[in-house]
Structures are given as C-alpha cells and as structure tokens.
Amino acid sequence: MTGIGETLYQWVSEVYPHRRSLSSPGTIQTLEFLKGKLPNLKTHEFPSGQKVFDWTIPPEWHVESAFLEDGSGVRILDYENHALHLVGYSIPVDQSLSLDELQTHLHSLPEQPSAIPYVTSYYQPRWGFCLTHDQRLKLVPGKYRALIESRFIPGVLRVGELFVEGETEDEILFSTYICHPMMANNESSGIVVTTALAQWVSQLERRRFSYRFLFAPETIGSIAYLSQNLPQLQKNLKAGFVVTCVGDDRDYSYLSSRAEDSLADRAARHVLQYHHPSYKTYSFLERGSDERQYCSPGVDLPVCSIMRTKYGQYPEYHSSLDNLSVVSPSGLEGSFEAYKKCIMALEANTHYRRRGPCEPHLSSRGLYPSLSKKGSASNTRTLMNLLAYFDGKRDLIEVCDKIGADLIESLPIIESLLEHELIEVVE
Amino acid sequence: MTGIGETLYQWVSEVYPHRRSLSSPGTIQTLEFLKGKLPNLKTHEFPSGQKVFDWTIPPEWHVESAFLEDGSGVRILDYENHALHLVGYSIPVDQSLSLDELQTHLHSLPEQPSAIPYVTSYYQPRWGFCLTHDQRLKLVPGKYRALIESRFIPGVLRVGELFVEGETEDEILFSTYICHPMMANNESSGIVVTTALAQWVSQLERRRFSYRFLFAPETIGSIAYLSQNLPQLQKNLKAGFVVTCVGDDRDYSYLSSRAEDSLADRAARHVLQYHHPSYKTYSFLERGSDERQYCSPGVDLPVCSIMRTKYGQYPEYHSSLDNLSVVSPSGLEGSFEAYKKCIMALEANTHYRRRGPCEPHLSSRGLYPSLSKKGSASNTRTLMNLLAYFDGKRDLIEVCDKIGADLIESLPIIESLLEHELIEVVE
Amino acid sequence: MTGIGETLYQWVSEVYPHRRSLSSPGTIQTLEFLKGKLPNLKTHEFPSGQKVFDWTIPPEWHVESAFLEDGSGVRILDYENHALHLVGYSIPVDQSLSLDELQTHLHSLPEQPSAIPYVTSYYQPRWGFCLTHDQRLKLVPGKYRALIESRFIPGVLRVGELFVEGETEDEILFSTYICHPMMANNESSGIVVTTALAQWVSQLERRRFSYRFLFAPETIGSIAYLSQNLPQLQKNLKAGFVVTCVGDDRDYSYLSSRAEDSLADRAARHVLQYHHPSYKTYSFLERGSDERQYCSPGVDLPVCSIMRTKYGQYPEYHSSLDNLSVVSPSGLEGSFEAYKKCIMALEANTHYRRRGPCEPHLSSRGLYPSLSKKGSASNTRTLMNLLAYFDGKRDLIEVCDKIGADLIESLPIIESLLEHELIEVVE
Secondary structure: OOOHHHHHHHHHHHHOOOOOOOOOHHHHHHHHHHHHHOOOOEEEEEEOOOEEOOEEOOOEEEEEEEEEEOOOOOEEEEOOOOHHHEOEOOOOEEEEEEHHHHHOOEEOOOOOOOOOEOOEOOOOOOOOEEOOHHHHHHOOOOEEEEEEEEEEEOOEEEEEEEEEOOOOOOEEEEEEEOOOOOOHHHHHHHHHHHHHHHHHHHOOOOOOOEEEEEEEOOOHHHHHHHHHHHHHHHHHEEEEEEOOOOOOOOOOEEEOOOOOOOHHHHHHHHHHHHHOOOOEEEOHHHOOOOHHHHOOOOOOOOEEEEEOOOOOOOOOOOEOOOOOOOOOHHHHHHHHHHHHHHHHHHHHOOEEEEOOOOOOOOHHHOOOOOOEOOOOOHHHHHHHHHHHHOEOOOOHHHHHHHHOOOHHHHHHHHHHHHHOOOEEEEO | OOOHHHHHHHHHHHHOOOOOOOOOHHHHHHHHHHHHHOOOOEEEEEEOOOEEOOEEOOOEEEEEEEEEEOOOOOEEEEOOOOHHHEOEOOOOEEEEEEHHHHHOOEEOOOOOOOOOEOOEOOOOOOOOEEOOHHHHHOOOOOEEEEEEEEEEEOOEEEEEEEEEOOOOOOEEEEEEEOOOOOOHHHHHHHHHHHHHHHHHHHOOOOOOOEEEEEEEOOOHHHHHHHHHHHHHHHHHEEEEEEOOOOOOOOOOEEEOOOOOOOHHHHHHHHHHHHHOOOOEEEOHHHOOOOHHHHOOOOOOOOEEEEEOOOOOOOOOOOEOOOOOOOOOHHHHHHHHHHHHHHHHHHHHOOOEEEOOOOOOOOHHHOOOOOOEOOOOOHHHHHHHHHHHHOEOOOOHHHHHHHHOOOHHHHHHHHHHHHHOOOEEEOO | OOOHHHHHHHHHHHHOOOOOOOOOHHHHHHHHHHHHHOOOOEEEEEEOOOEEOOEEOOOEEEEEEEEEEOOOOOEEEEOOOOHHHEOEOOOOEEEEEEHHHHHOOEEOOOOOOOOOEOOEOOOOOOOOEEOOHHHHHHOOOOEEEEEEEEEEEOOEEEEEEEEEOOOOOOEEEEEEEOOOOOOHHHHHHHHHHHHHHHHHHHOOOOOOOEEEEEEEOOOHHHHHHHHHHHHHHHHHEEEEEEOOOOOOOOOOEEEOOOOOOOHHHHHHHHHHHHHOOOOEEEOHHHOOOOHHHHOOOOOOOOEEEEEOOOOOOOOOOOEOOOOOOOOOHHHHHHHHHHHHHHHHHHHHOOOEEEOOOOOOOOHHHOOOOOOEOOOOOHHHHHHHHHHHHOEOOOOHHHHHHHHOOOHHHHHHHHHHHHHOOOEEEOO
16 A cells, blocks of 8 residues: 555646646546545536626636647647646637747746746736747747637636534635646645545544635635635634645745734644744745635634745746656655644644642552652653643643643643543633 | 025024023024924913922023133133033122132033033032033143123023914824023934924825924923923823934934833834834933923823934033034934924824725736736735735734835825725724 | 851751651651741641542651661661661561662662662652662672661641731742751752741831741642642732752752742842842743642642752752752852842832822932033932832832842832832832
8 A cells, every 4th residue: 555645646646737727627627536536525616707706707718729830830839738838818819920029928937948937817818828948049030820729718617615524613724726737836736635634534533623625726716715605714714724835845834824823823833843843934924825815804714824845935836847846755745744733733722621729649640650769750741741731721732832742742641631530621 | 495404404503502591592592593484383481480290490591701710810711602611500600719619610521521511500509610621631720710690580481382283183292402502413403303394294285193393491391391281292192202313414213202112102113114224222211301201100191202313322412512513414304304204104104904805806907917927926015915914903004014014115005005995994 | 146148057957967758757856946946837737648639648657777788797778877778658678688689679870879869659668778879889699688667657747837927918938848858958958048038037027928938848748738728828829939959059040930920930030130140040841849739720829939059950969969068158148138139029019109290300309410411310320210110000020120220229219219209109
C-alpha cells in the first residue's frame, strides 16, 4: 500500500491537466474527479448573468481551438500543447497581422524566459497569447495568423461542496479553488489535499464539529457561495482554512486571518510552532486568495491559511513552470498532516477544569514517582503543568501555548487525567 | 512671492527682540504683533493678585534701566544691550559692592563661556545679573555699582486667544507661550508657527473642527486660562498641541501626552512616522512646557507636542545663543507643514465602512487592472487595503497605521472610493 | 550588638541540626525553637489518617537508630552521623544481605561524589540508605547488615501559625516549610527569615494589613492548612510569599505567581528592580514549593516568591552539601531586607490623588527652587512626577513603576506632600 503522499501526488497528476477556468469544460472534469473521491459532493450552480453581491456571474467559456501561425502556415503556438498559451476568457478572433500588431497581444516574462505566463481577462473583452520569452525573441517580422475559436455560452458557475455532519452545528471550513488551468502547486495541490482531508474527516468515529469542504472558482466562486450562505456561516463557523499552494517541499507558511487571533489562527500557529517551528508568518496584508472574501468587513469569518511556499513567493508561481516537478509526495503529505493536526487540535480544544482545590495525590495513582529524588520529576512536567493551568478559563490551545507543550502530544495525558477523574470539561 | 519659510523667519526676527516676561511691555508688543496678523485675536486679562487655582497672578514688571558699572564708572553690563543680562523680575537696587559681594548676584555658565544664561525669579524677591563666563572671569577685585530701576505695578497678565469656528463644537487647541525675552527657537518660533497655522486654518473652506489658538505666558498663563475655561475644554477638546521649539533644522521630536494614546498623540505619531520617520520620541516624563498643566490629573486634556529639537536638548537652549542663527526658514517651514498635516489628518479622521459584504468589482469601475498578470497589482495595494480594513470600527488613523499607508497620501484614494459609493462614513 | 545577619545565621545554626520530616520529633523541636522566638505562635494539629482534600495525613515517623554494618560488624553508615543517610519514612528492617542486594537500597550522586543525597518515600513503604558516591564505590562484595529501628505512630501533623492583627482584615501571608532534615539553605534559611519578619512586623506601630506567618511541612502541610482555611484566605489575602532558599549570597530570584500580576508579584518585582536589579525571574512553570498549592486553580491566592538562589539552581541543593557553609549572614540579611521592603511597599501602597487641577505652586512651599536656571530642576523630578501621576487611578506601586522611581525612597516625599495637603488618599 502506498503512503498518503504518493496517493496525493498521483491525484495531482490526474487533476493537473484539466483546462479549468471560471467556468469551462475543464472545471466540469475536475468536479467529476472530485465526485469519484467524494461521492456525497454536491454541486451548486449559479447561472450566467446572476448578480452575486457586487459581481455578475460570467458566461461559460468554451475553446474549440486556438493557435498562432506564421506566414508559411506553421503553427508556432497551439492551445492544444499548453492551456496557458491562451489568455483566459479570450474572445474569438481570426485575423492576419504583422509582427508589430501581434506583439500587443502577446505576453511573456523577460526575467523568466523559459516560462509561459498565466494571464486572464475575465471581465474585459480581449484576446491574447502567452509564450516563453525565448520563443518570443525568435519571432521574425512578417505576417501571422491568430485564430481563436472560443464561445461564451450562457451557462452556470459551479461550486462543489461536501458537508460532513458532526455532533454539533459548529463547523469547520476548508476552502480551495478550481479555476486555474494546468498548474500543479497553485492549484492542483489544494484540490487534492482538501479532498484527502474530506475523506479522513468522513471516516472519523466521532466529530464534535461539522465540516464543510468547498471547491469554488477563486474570488467569484466564494463570493457567489457567500451570497447565499453568509448568515448560516456567520452563525456556525468556528474556524476555516483556505487550502492553496500546499504541494512543494520548501517552506511551511501561515497567513493570518484579518482578525489575527481567531480560533483558526490559534490552532494553525500552535500546530506549526510545535511541528514546523521554522514556518513563515504572513500578515493579512499579504493576503491573496479567498480569505479576501471570507475575512471581508461585514463577512468577518475566522479563516486563515496554512501553506507550504506561499503564492507569489516561489519562482514558478503563475506560469507553466508550476508543473508536476514543483510538487512532491512529501510536500503534499506535510500539508495534509499539518491540517490533520489542526483538526485534531480543534476537536480536542475545550475548557478543562481540574477537580478539587489543591494538587491531587498523584503517586497513589501511579502518575508520579513515589520516590522523591533530586531532579527526578522532569518526565511528569507536562502532566503537572496541565493540572496547574486547567482552570476552566483558558481553552486547551491557550493552556498548551502557555505551558509550552505540544497539544497533539498532550492528548494521551489528557485522556489519562480524564480517566482518573482529575479533570473535567467545563461546558 | 517668498515661501512660507521665509515669511516665518521674517516674523521671528520681528518677534525675537521684544523684552517679554510674565507681564511686561514686551508682552504687550508681542500681542500687538499678533493682532496685526490675526485681527480677531482677543486678549484675556487677569488682574495682579487674582488667585488662579493654587497660584496668584504676579504684578507687572517694568524696567527703566539696569546696568553694572566698575569702579571707574564704565558700564560693563547693560540691560539695553541684551534682555538676558537682567534676572527676570529683579527687584530695584542701587548699591555699591565689592567683587565678592557682587558674585552672589551673578549668573554665568562655565561650560558655555560665551553664553548669557536665562535666569528668572518670579516668585521670590531677588536681583541679579547674567553674563558670559568669559566676561565674568575678567572681573577684577574692586568696587562695583549695581543699578536696577525696576517697578512692580498692579496690572494684568495677558493671554491672547483666537477662536476659529468650525462645523462642530469639537475643537483642536494650539498653545504657545509669550514670556521669554530675546530667544529665537524658544520661544519666538512657537509664536510665529502658531500664527501661521491660525491664518491657514482660518482660510479653509471647510472645517469639521473648531480651532482655538492660545498665546499665554508659560505655566501661569495656561493655569489662569484653565481656571476659567476648564469645563468647556474638557467637554469639547479632541486634540491639542503645545507649539514650542519649532524653528531649528535638526531633529523632529514628539513629546507624548500623559494619556499617551490620545487622538493628538496618534495624529502626531502618524504624521511624523510617514513624513519624518527618524523623529525622536519623548515620554511625558520628559515634559517641560504647558502640557504639564493641560495633562494634569483632573485636567486630563489630550495635548501633546511636536517640536524640532526639544527644549533642553540643544546647546543654545535658555541662553543668549538661542538667537536668530539657531532658527531657519526650512526649520520653521518643516514644523508648519508637520502641524498642517496633523490638522489634515484630524479633519479626515472618521470611521469609514465598506459598503456591501465582499470585495466590490473594481475593474469595472476602472479601479483595478482588467488584465490579471503575475505581480501586476502592487499599485492598487493601498486602495485594496483600505477597502479590506474599513470596517467602521477603527478610525482612519488606526486603519492607515494598520495597513502601513500614509494617511495624507491616501486622501485622494478615499475621495475616489466615496465617489464610487464603495465606502460610507459611520456616524 | 550584632546585626540582623549574624542573628539570622546563629538561628540557622540552631535550626539546622533538627531531624525534621513530615511529622517527627525534629519537627517538634523546630516548633519549640519557633515558640521561643514567637511566643504567640499557635500549633495546628492534623491527626494521622485525616483526609485533607485529596491527600491523607501520614503517621508520625520515629527513628530510634539506623545503620549499615559490614561483614565484620563495622558500622559504615549511621543515621546518628547525618540525618540524610536514611531515606525519609524508611520502614523498619533488620536484614543481612549481599552487596548486590544492598545496592538496590542505596542512593548516591555519581556527578556529586562527595554529597549525600536527600531522598524520601513518604507514600510508598520502602527502606534505603543514602551515602556519598565516593563511599559507595569503596564497598566490597560480602555480607552487610541493614538495621532500621523506625516506628510509624498514629499522631499528628503540625503546622505553626502566627497571626498579627492589623487595622484591617486584609492580610499578607508568609509561608515557609519545616520538613527537611539538616539542610541549611533549603530549608533552615526560610524558617529563620520568616521568624525575623514576624518579629519585625509584630513591633510595628501601625499595620494597615494583618499578617499571617505559616510554618508547615511542604505540600501536605499547606494542603492541610488550606483544607480548613481556604474561604477566609480567599476573602482576605491580598498578597503572599513563599519564603525558601533565602540564605546564600549569590543571586536574587523571583518566582511569579500563577496569576503573574498579583499585588504580591508587583511588590516583589518593584523592590527587586530598584534594589537588586540583576535579579533572576522564574515563571510559574518553574515552581516547586507551596505556591503549587496556593496558586492552584480553585485556590488562586496571590502568592509568589523572592529567593536568593532558587531551589534546583545551586549545586548543593537537596544534599548534605547544603550545610552551614552555603548560607551567610549577608545572604540572610539581604533576603530579610528585601521582604521588609515588600512589606513597606505593601503598607504604603494606596491610591493617591493630587488635590487641585493644575500644578500647585511649589516654590512658595519650599518644595521647588525659586530661582529658575538652566538644568536646575532635576533634584525635584520625583516630586514633580509623583504629582503628575497621582490621579487616583494607579496605585502607588504602579505610579512608581511608571515614573521610574524607587517607592521606598519616595516615601518621605509622599509624607511631605501629604503634610502640605497637596495629595490625598482615595478610598
């Protein structure tokens, strides 16, 4: 049996090639992949033209073919070869033009000459091609033909959602996006790690929280979803995470919610501090994904982000270089495990109170050495500290932060204290 | 047309020579200068002997002449030559004395041998002369004649006040002092910068705040004023500044109010941080001017101070070296502009709230590039951050501090967001 | 007349040799010593077998004799020579054993080969001997005889208490322990410093607070006492201190209460900051004495600790090396004086408010120089700052912390301000 890292990498390789956009056949293929892994996934559909808050759902974008030919009819660029060659939501065109005219429709990255950039123009009619700067420099004067057979069809914007019920209505959100074509770390990694978390949560024997997993086109997808579900989320959501850029094996990163100290933030920071202490912290001023909507004034949901290398911080970002070689089984597994620990921390996070006023007599319960010797007590330090700080006021994450103990490692100790009836949960 | 700096320097040179004291002809000349610039200036008069809180208004002090002669009748010191030669509020004397006897009435600064020190004895009958230490060392044994023709006249202590009405009763105070004879940075600079601010405020088309400008002898003047106006100030005053030592071109300095985090403090710190980031911070423990009264327990007004080099921190302070060469057009202009920016910040400082729950669609309003490319959004960062932090809870200064944006530079952006009806003021 | 340091050292030499345990003749001897110094000391008795919270009072432990003989009948270890040779609460034994069998009952410190360790087994029946590691290495194979004539007698656990009434029911606690045999810094120093503080407090002319001095076996003694007095302490106790390891002349140390910012903590930190600024701070996570009970969740008393070198931080700790050479007159006196200053700070700690709104006229009261000269006011700075910060909101310790003044040195200034009716106490 392969490990979770290998499975996640295999899934990335399946999800990566789909030509996703805000709404396109590639998006549908992605949702079909998800339904294969998460049979209870539901799809919400928002019709083109519908107003969602200040935004309007765009039409679907279908591309039959798109290429660029030189004067001798040789195809020098073809959408078939790489989805990034075509500016997202390009309008149809069939036009002959000089190199100078053509240049105004080309996009490349001089500082990354071997990368095809990722460019979109969702809300302004445009057409354009993207290519490596190396290739662009080789273009010679002459006539070119640009052909884009694209159609804008009144259709729907799709948002996938899996809800996993728990013992309470309090819920935890994981949100990832499904609109970037052929990029591996951004965004395929987020899709597969979220999928694996959904599977893992679904098979838990007990869940104090309910869990909501969202797969939505970035920005407009979360806006559309919020336009229909905001009051309920504001009532129930206790912590949420935007899952993105979770596939490489370089950094661990944490991006704060706007509130900075929500339960989600505290859980993420605690897990990272004890398991990946060299993680990088980004303030909400460096935000860039759907936390922009979730943490918006008036929305104010407790949503932060754990990433590996943050978007914008790795050179392959938003280009054809963000391919399968950027992500790795260990990179994906590290993210999955970090989020799993967040869930474990959140599930365990309650207010404990020590029973009885003074210290209990531990040695008679086998919880403390009966022979008192110089320097002998260090191995029971966490147990003693938990007992000294369980006052029913701080929650478990706060207590573990305070006493400098890893919450995950403390769970068996807490279990033992509960069995010995030395502590109790404060409702 | 000369710039504001040159104008201010010209004014200093007019104000500097007056032989001010707590109450003296020089003070009257200064108030006449002020009425020339600020025709609506009113003068409050507090009669000698009047009790103001724990203090008593002293008599007026008039000096006909004062000099020191050596045995051969040569005048070696003359009040005519420099006002600082005479200890402030010296009693009359006409006495022949030996050098040893004379020494007990002389004041000089061994560590600054070319400076005449500034010495006063307002509340204890005394007489004395001040001279450079160089000169003092040259005095030879022998007889000297000390003559001081001074009179103490029951009169009034004068406080100049200009009130400029605004749209609301909330008000901003600028306070400076008019009791130091022949010193340029301390205190002439404060008088002229305050005057220029009063002129500038008076011609503003709109003023949310009312403005009060006070010109009062230090300590007793502000105490006298507060003894009659405290309840009203406590009701209306939202921010205040003591304007002193604002003429040299070395440091920018900020001295905190006792409350430390009043609106005045926050405005001052914000302006200095973005326009003079190397400014020096002084705690209220290093106070020395009328903030001592304004921030007194039981008075508790929100008053701090922006200075250039703080009193006591520059070598020429409280001596004849604090002359016209210490101040400069650029030094004065820098202070004027800093305070102007404080006023602009205070006028603009309100609570804004973003309209609508999620991010608005900016590109359709021309507020965001319609083509999404790697790294393209940096120039709209302040706009995006203002929208993300306008939650109606933080005021504008807090928001700008939080997002790291210069409030003054942000004003046109805010104007544009208001025009597009993307934000609103929370009353 | 000898100084307090010499007296304290003499007392340590009297208290040190008693063979204290939780309950033993040595404990009774110690309480008799205390009654000699504090005639009003009362003894609380808790009968063996009594339940005190989660704990049970153990029997008394009486040792007639205890020694180890080699095969030729030579006594190689004898309890008569050092109390630490015998594991505390050893059960009786008279047994012949091989060296290998004997080893399982021996305790030594390889890293401190000349020290006899301190070992106890209060709550699990055991026997054992402690010896230097040097001696242990010299033991040769052969037969040994272990003889321990000890008895467990139903008796009482004794807690000594002195209550010194003050003007109010608010009280200050000093707690030290009486259960360690033949160790000088831990614990004899605590006993004698607490005794001296009790004597000093008793002879004060005025006491705003009542004072409670406890001499109790560590842990079980404080638990037993709390089991009968908790509600009253929770009602009245305003600050408390665990007095331990106060005899050596190396560090000054402060161990925080669990609450971290109680009145006791603030007093201790203020005194140490101004009188022993290089003191070491230990968090409550490094606790080890009766603050474990006093600060327990549900008990929550404001109790911290000032020590010289903290237990566990000096090499002689919990061994025969913690003898009379570790403590010194100056070490003991330093602790006594620090705690005395805490009491002075607590007694003086109230809320003062300046009378009248602005600054009072100080020079007419002789509180400020009447001649105003450059740089002349520094010696009245504390007086001015006290007047500027006495707003009736901060207590005296907070004000002194804020203005950077030593509270103890400020007391005569405050006295003078009260005499001049410039300040008043806010009830």
